[in-house]
Amino acid sequence: MMVVISYDVSTETADGKKRLRKVAKACESHAQRVQNSVFEADLDYSSFMKLKGELLKIMNKDTDSMRFYYLGNHWQRKVEHFGIKKGYNPEGTIIV
Template sequence: MMVLISYDVSTTSSAGRTRLRKVAKECQNHAQRVQNSVFEADLDYSSFLKLKDRLLKLIDPEQDSLRFYYLGNNWEKRVEHVGAKKTYNPEGVIIV
């Protein structure tokens, strides 16, 4: 299933900047960055729940926010891209 993850982490303190780096790194490990604080994750439900749990443990809910948009398996009909930044095919070939 495709999930769009966005976050806003307060960076007014060094602890906030550390949280921001950790949240970004966790997202990069499991999803594709499509904007500065926006990631697309094409994961099975179990993997998504693990990622969500890790992210919830990293943020400070008093200062930060996370948003999860559940696009499901038919996500291609729900996403429209316009602009210079090239898109990618999450179901395509990945070269490591």
């Protein structure tokens, strides 16, 4: 299932800057960055729930925000992209 994850972490304190790095690192390990604070994750349900739990433990609910947009398995019909940074196909070939 495709999920879009977006976040806004307050970086007014040293702890906030540390949380921002942790959130970004967690997302980078499971998802593709498509904007500065926006990731697309094509994961099975249990992998997504694990990532979501990890992210919710990192964030400070009083100063940060996080959104999860569930696009499902037929996400290609729901996403339009314009401009630079061509989109990617998470189901396609990945070259490492």
